[in-house]
Amino acid sequence: MSPHPPRQARTINVHIQGWLLALPAIVLLAAFTHIPGIATIFDSFYATPHGKRPAAFVGWAQYQTMWTDPIAWTALKNNLLYALITVPLSIGLALAMALWVAGRIKGRSALRLAFFTPTILPMVAAANIWIFFYTPDYGLLNQITRAFGGGSVNWLGDPSTALPALMAVTVWKEAGFFMIFYLAALQQVSPTLYEAARMENAGRWTIFRRITWPLVMPTTLFVAVNALINAFRVVDQVIAMTGGGPNNATTLLLFYIYQVGFSFWDTGYAAALSALLLALLGLVSMLQFALLGRNVHYR
Amino acid sequence: MPKRPGTTCGRVTQVLQNILRQNRTRLQHRFAIMHSVDVRSVSKSFGTMRAVDDVSFSVERGHLLVLLGPSGCGKSTLLRMIAGLEDPDAGVVAIEGRDVRGLTGAARGVGMVFQSYALFPHLTVADNITFGLSVRGVPKRDIAQRLERIVSLLGLEPLLKRKPSQLSGGQQQRVALGRALIAEAPVCLLDEPLSNLDAQLRLELRREIRALQQRLGITMIYVTHDQSEAMSMADRVILMRSGQIEQHGSPAQLYEQPASLFTAGFIGATPMNLLDLDDGPHGAVVAEADGHAVFEGPGRGRVLGLRPEDVSVHGINGPNRFHATVTSVEYLGAEAVVTCAIGRRSLQARTRGDGAPPVGARVGLGWDAAAGHVFDAESGRRLSIQTGTVSRPLQLRTATNQESNCA
Known part of the structure; x- marks a missing residue:
């Protein structure tokens, strides 16, 4: 008699429908991201189980081991250095390339494609190309340095050049991808804004600093967060190119986790390292959103 | 320092000043400074x-x-x-x-x-x-x-x-x-x-x-x-x-x-009425319509322009130049734009808002004889022809279809 029961039923129905629609994503996210993530944190408080001996609760013991593990510190230091250098470098390069191919130049489609090509290569393939560049004696880089009278450098074998060599691969691969985002952002900026700036006799640098840069700031934030997360997830090229050597010069956090977990089968310690990585990434992205968010102009 | 025209130095200064003055006037002439x-x-x-x-x-x-x-x-x-x-x-x-x-x-x-x-x-x-x-x-x-x-x-x-x-x-x-x-x-x-x-x-x-x-x-x-x-x-x-x-x-x-x-056609809130003219016995007449001569001289290949506010709407028996049928009325409050059909073409007139005739009414249209503009149809240029200068007494006349077919 009253109209309420059907309306209530309908509201419930809508909720069920909503949850049903979200269900596939929830299941996938939970099964492969959230549950393993939480399980990892739990596991980090247990010792690694062996054949007959089940995992025992050890409290903070794994974290204490980590505190005294010099390789963990090296990995962390390497990784921070890796992020500190590759992130600004690939962002800067991406923006420079985008500014270049956004202009009215001949063959810009070909240029855009060329810049984007590294992105479509699988990392392992790219790593193999770069191994050839870096090979001592007959590698491309050494052939060039020798043509100019320089000596042969073992790029991947020397602890002082191995990490920068890996950084170069990352920058080369990521800059083209980030360029696409900048290109899209630049095309969003109305050309009359540049004309208005030209009417005021603003120079190219002034236009970039006072108009273009602030207007692509949301993209910079997005790209920076992604680049930073990627920098802490680097593992493929380490495996393909150096195996963490020489003398752990290229051991990065994720690679070390992989080594501890699947080479040494110390899954408890690997879980603790993973928890550290997880905490680190969460902190970094929160900080970045908070800091950059203040100066970001959202249209 | 007073200039002494006799000395070389003074002469050189004078020559230089003359050159400067000439150049300045030349520049000013080039782009009138006003x-x-x-x-x-x-x-x-x-x-x-x-x-x-x-x-x-x-x-x-x-x-x-x-x-x-x-x-x-x-x-x-x-x-x-x-x-x-x-x-x-x-x-x-x-x-x-x-x-x-x-x-x-x-x-x-x-x-x-x-x-x-x-x-x-x-x-x-x-x-x-x-x-x-x-x-x-x-x-x-x-x-x-x-x-x-x-x-x-x-x-x-x-x-x-x-x-x-x-x-x-x-x-x-x-x-x-x-x-x-x-x-x-x-x-x-x-x-x-x-x-x-x-x-x-x-x-x-x-x-x-x-x-x-x-x-x-x-x-x-x-x-x-x-x-x-x-x-x-x-x-x-x-x-x-x-x-x-x-x-x-x-x-x-x-x-x-x-x-x-x-x-x-471009200037004016309601565009100017443009009517093709034709030759008539007493001068140029509006083609395919009944009406008086507009001016003396040939009409074919010429266009008569009339502002809507110069066209007045009367009863059918007034001192009219055309007989027409009202096809639409756009009421704007203070005034109204009345669109009338004359033969196959239409003409717009402005009237007082409260004086507009109903749609479908037979009306007579008149205009101030001197208010017309005459243009050459082909080049589109204005012709310096004063309308309303027909010397003979005006008389009603019907343009035959034959004449318009010749055009």
Whole structure:
């Protein structure tokens, strides 16, 4: 008699429908991201189980081991250095390339494609190309340095050049991808804004600093967060190119986790390292959103 | 030191001074200094399309010139060449008597308001207005003073801290105007500045811009496709058509003496009625209609133009020139636009709003004999023929179909 029961039923129905629609994503996210993530944190408080001996609760013991593990510190230091250098470098390069191919130049489609090509290569393939560049004696880089009278450098074998060599691969691969985002952002900026700036006799640098840069700031934030997360997830090229050597010069956090977990089968310690990585990434992205968010102009 | 013409030194000085004086007068003759903007034989093509085709005109200092025309007539391109955003293929632009080739915007003494306002979305109103000054390194105190002046002039005080996205269209327009005016350049260019606003606001800002221009005594060049905007604001109007000047004159000249069929059709809220003429026994008559001779002489190949307000609607038995049927009435309050069918063509008349006949009524149409405009049908140019000059007594006459078929 009253109209309420059907309306209530309908509201419930809508909720069920909503949850049903979200269900596939929830299941996938939970099964492969959230549950393993939480399980990892739990596991980090247990010792690694062996054949007959089940995992025992050890409290903070794994974290204490980590505190005294010099390789963990090296990995962390390497990784921070890796992020500190590759992130600004690939962002800067991406923006420079985008500014270049956004202009009215001949063959810009070909240029855009060329810049984007590294992105479509699988990392392992790219790593193999770069191994050839870096090979001592007959590698491309050494052939060039020798043509100019320089000596042969073992790029991947020397602890002082191995990490920068890996950084170069990352920058080369990521800059083209980030360029696409900048290109899209630049095309969003109305050309009359540049004309208005030209009417005021603003120079190219002034236009970039006072108009273009602030207007692509949301993209910079997005790209920076992604680049930073990627920098802490680097593992493929380490495996393909150096195996963490020489003398752990290229051991990065994720690679070390992989080594501890699947080479040494110390899954408890690997879980603790993973928890550290997880905490680190969460902190970094929160900080970045908070800091950059203040100066970001959202249209 | 007194000059001694006898000595070598004195003679050299004199010669140099003479050369300088001659050059100065030559320069002044080149671009008459009374003119704020001089456009000389300017052309611009985009690919094969000639956007602006050998256009010359000048604007007096303190005048408001409107560049009027349908879209694609080249008026915006012309404005952009005056602004320096576009380089002409040929010709010279001079601002305040100075050839400004190679300079843009502020450097040539022009400010500009864009159709889309082009406000910087990440800057506050204050920063938007002072952008140019700060780019050019004007001292901070000077900037603050000028900002205060321009802001009070435009009534923007409460909005200074806002971002453009927090402003209404009219407010954005004022900010854009402020940005163009703060440098106190002698010339201000406006590219369809009101086309994104609603009708009421458009009327308001129209008056405001005109008042501001007169108060500051600056030269304005204003681009629009709206003839009513042009008529109500301008000192001078240039009507453009496919890259060329169709007519250049005061609003009244364009309205009362349209130089061509194009001008006649473009100027006026209700366009001018254009009727083909034909030869009649006593002079030119309106083709395919019953009516008197309009003027003495041949009518074929000529067009009669009648403003709707010059056409009067009477009862069927009045002193009429045509008999017609009312096909539609557009009631506007104070007045009404009555569309009548004469044979197969239609003619519009303005009447008082309360005096409009009903649709379907048979009416007689008359007009002040001297009010007609005559044009050559082929070239579209105005002919200097005075209508209403038929010497014989007027008599009703019916144009036969045979005659019109011959045409």
